[in-house]
Amino acid sequence: MICTSPPLTPHSRTDTLAVRILATTDLHMHVLGYDYLADRPSARIGLSRAAALIARARAEAQNCLLFDNGDGLQGSPMGDYLAESEPFGPRLPHPAIAAMNALGYDAATLGNHDFSFGLAHLRRTLAGARFPVVSTNLDPRRPLPVQRHLLLDRQFRDQDGKPHALRIGVLGFLPPQTLAWEPGLKPEIQIHDILLAAQDGIATLRRQGADLVVALAHSGIGPLAPAPMMENAATALAALPGIDLVVAGHTHRVFPSPGHPQGPGIDARRGTLAGKPAVMPGFWGSHLGVIDLRLERQDGGWRIADFTCRALPVQAERDHPAVAGPAVAAHRRTLRHLHRRIGRTGQPLSSYFALIGQDPGLRLVAMAQRWHVRRALRGTHWQGLPILSAAAPFRAGGRGGPQHYTDVPAGRLTLRSIADLYLFPNRICALRLTGDDLRDWLERSASMFLQVRPGQADQPLIDPDFPSYNFDVIDGLDWQIDLSQPARHGPDGRLLHADSQRVGALTHRGRPVAPDQPFVLATNSFRLSDCGLFAPVVANRPLVLDSGLRTRDVLRRYVARRRVLAPQSDAGWSFRPLPGTSVLFETGPAAARFLDDLAAPVEPAGIGPDGFLRLRLHL
Template sequence: MTAFPISPAPEPGPPETLRLRVLQTTDVHGHILPFDYHANTANHSGGLARIASLVTQARTDAGHENCLLLDTGDFLQGTPLSDLTPLPGQGWRGRNPVLRAMNLMGYDAATLGNHEFNFGLDGLHRALVQARFPLTCANAILHPGEQPDQDQTLLPPYLILSRRMRDTTGRWHVLRIGLLGLLPPQIMSWDHAHLSGRLSTRDMVETARAWLPVVRAAGADLVIVMAHSGIDPGPDHPMMENATRALARLPGIDAILAGHSHKRFPDPEHAATPGADIARATLHGMPCIKAGFAGSHLGQLDLTLSRTEGKWQVIGHQARLIPTAGTPPDQRLVRALSAAHVHTLRVTDRVLGHVTAPLHSYLAQARNDPGTQLVNDAQRRALAKALAGTQYAALPLLSASAPFKTGGRGGPGHYTDIPEGPLRLRNITDLYGFPNTLCGLIVTGEQLHDWLERAVICFHRITPGAACQMLLDPGVPGHDFDVIDGLSYTIDLTQPARFDLDGHLLDPSARRIRSLCHAGHPIADGDRFVIATNSYRAWGGGPFAALAETALIHLDSRPVRDLVADYVTQRGTLVPKARATWSFAPMARTVVMIETGPGVRAYPSDITDLGATDLGDSKMGFARLRLTLPLMAQPQDFLPDTDSCES
């Protein structure tokens, strides 16, 4: 028998390698065109029109076929172009400007954020039927099942996009990309009036854990989680609002696109966050990006995939956040939205009344603020009218509101600044930018104490006699600083905060609110009041208790913004005055600092009235003011509503 040599098996070729470029927008909040409708002037950064130019370049660099453009929510609400023009009754007959822009840009998919629900489910449906791209959300539920993967969801719980893409040698492959959308379950509180009885939510981590195997079993080569959720450094807990770190530890995910908190990732701000690697753009080893808000940045996540034995795996990644500042807007998009832009200008230019002095929010957390006072006056008048002739009409009527634009994550230009003269609808949308509705609640004196303790967590604890202490905690948004009109009280900053940002009790012995009075008399725990507030706050938005669950006596169908506009129209001419509702408790000559918008320098008398010294700008462009506690007396036009009292 003749023996024949056995030929060796052919050596396997090199692994197939493919590069997928994922482009992300998040929290655009209706910022589309290069125009500030509140200030009625062009702006120089942010917005989808600028992002569209960056997307075109990114697609050109990587190859259009190897790119995905995805949005992680909060795109429908935030500017007059998005909030007024598309609504019924405004005379606009064209397409929703936000969806028009996103369609033109060729989005591949999106998920929902909490603000998509601000106009109700019917309004959301009217907008989304115009989208020429698919949407996904796994934890907004029409009919719950026994397990998350048995739920009937508002939108498809996941998507699988089949895309023909080129590998590094030029060969074509079909890549199946699974997308799982998630949003904060707190939408049921924040938009309770719109959603109660029509929708429910589940925990994001629980939902993802159930659906990820389903997405893989449906044939996904890789899975990207699109989570409208921020990055919470604290321990995990059920129904987290900012659950990205917990999601990053789940098996079966290849990358996460996050959002909601308006912060960026990777960014030095998260350097101390457990599990965060800023240099590698990972959370617990998971590639993750979060592209700011209002179109400030385009997120770009380049994933390198290798296929061995028929299976694609992510073997590397690179991430960057590309700022839009200085980028020219995409003129095709600008032209396409020109009619909507002109219509928005016409709507917002309507004169409602006149104001005899400027209204600005630069000092709204350092003094009684006329802008906040205007909103409180409008709320009180509207609720008084609604309750006239009812059993509640005889109870003392209060109103709670907060300054909405106080810098923070929005930067040094994120302040209300309304000049003396005609008061237009655009000024009202600047003063009150959210479509919340008016609520009336029955509250006790004890609940008022609790409400205000939660409102004043925005201040740092101050050491008497020390110098150069920061007054405001930058981690607490200014819109949590509720001022309750109709009361008088002092804030003792030597005390620690009683609550944290999630409303959890930190220190049962801490009491910052002192001398709480109504009509010159100390308030007892059992005293009863009616209070006007917005629907977001009434159902527990921010660190506040959801009092509306048991204390709601009135729910208005119209946004507070419209009620403020009515109030201005009825009054005609307004003389801005803030009553002496609150003050800081005296302490030995103590120096504090605040950072505010540089626009405050247009009002030198306001700086002087506080006894403040201008120290120039911070590295981030905020004006730095030094103040000595106790502050100097308020200006004479800040008229007290009640007598002072001691408790």
């Protein structure tokens, strides 16, 4: 048995049904149980490792449905390699689609990252699916093999083996912000408000006789109160009349879970949103969502009488052969590609201390961005402006766990090293900003840290809800962060304390930065979106470069040209001294071997319950 509790048992043999819903989400092209950045197998990720759990869950329940909640096609080096090198279609299915075909998914929806390689790639990839794909708030200008809503007719059996007809309606949703993150798609698709699209979809499915309506929401668990164009709309979606259960995703959390935040409409212990059964099964195939329903016949249809919800962790030592088989050849080609040597580094490149101001890998990314922008602006009227470079650590623990850190040893640099240093397929861009804009940018980044009280010991440093990919460091500037001040912004960009000023002593080449002083800032295309933490800074600022090149390709070219590198670990910023004050922050246990090389006054403080190494930093 794999479940913490058995499937629900019907009370009566003829007027009740037990139905199990299984769900995956945010697989991000982790088809196999393999960590490409660490270059080793993993028992805790990958659809091929989750497959054994799926098989056992199906064996326990007579009536079962399997859904996927999107973001399956991008997010691992194999996904990037296949998108750039190999075409797919009905005769040669994409390995992720072939794996899902082998598992017999009943339906799937799309996530925002499924659009990262463009509509042509998505269209070819979905053509190989032997399961329906539903996306209710997506409106493509040209046909995609996607349905707005879906009705599954199933013959399920009760405890006596008697068949009963059940009509399951399926809706699918992705964040409306996808177009802000992928602006090149704007001429080709529209993405509507999740809640408005859901209301239309619910009405259609109920008219068609749906007994249940399942919402596959590639959307996070957010406020209960509805708001226009919500990104994290799963709770508000569950509150709509006519929605029976929700599969959530996008934010890479696990739900239900004791560690998940509670809130209005959110019961993280029982696993309900607005009183409806719900799951969010992690990311990369780390968990399998299981919702067990007991249905009762009412007024000629079926309604939920009872339910249990779980998110089961994946732990399998072997890949399921039927799922792994279609991906093995592509996996081997990916490994050969990643092992190509392009240069050398004279020191380790790790992100274990990125959040306290030391990350040589981040410095290398910033150097490559500045190099590219400087060359691209030669001969333009922008070339005389100082060029700065903003970069954020993508792998710095958090929800990814204590192994989710960049860790490139000194010596040979390969394409795998480049993928580890820069995870996402963003384009390199540049903006013209002023000194005031830069200070605002850094204030938003500094909101990652919790406020501390001077003179107190061992206070928590990091806001766990603030993702590290929003912690931009601007190479070319020096500044201090005053932790005694409250964060000006929340993780979602909301203004919390307008009078707070954490960023001080801001200088460029040893001189104070003037409010109207002009600069060119190298950044990435994700920062150009009209939503998110940095959107108010970016809005209406002159875009001086969008070359169409991916930052990862620029980094590869920079390393290949330089051949041997030794980037400094100092990120240019520090915390303002607060005598008698210390903070605790978490990093990967492997960071212990680098502690003697740190300039900061840091000492070990034990291993936390989640497996992170706790460090004490004296301010």
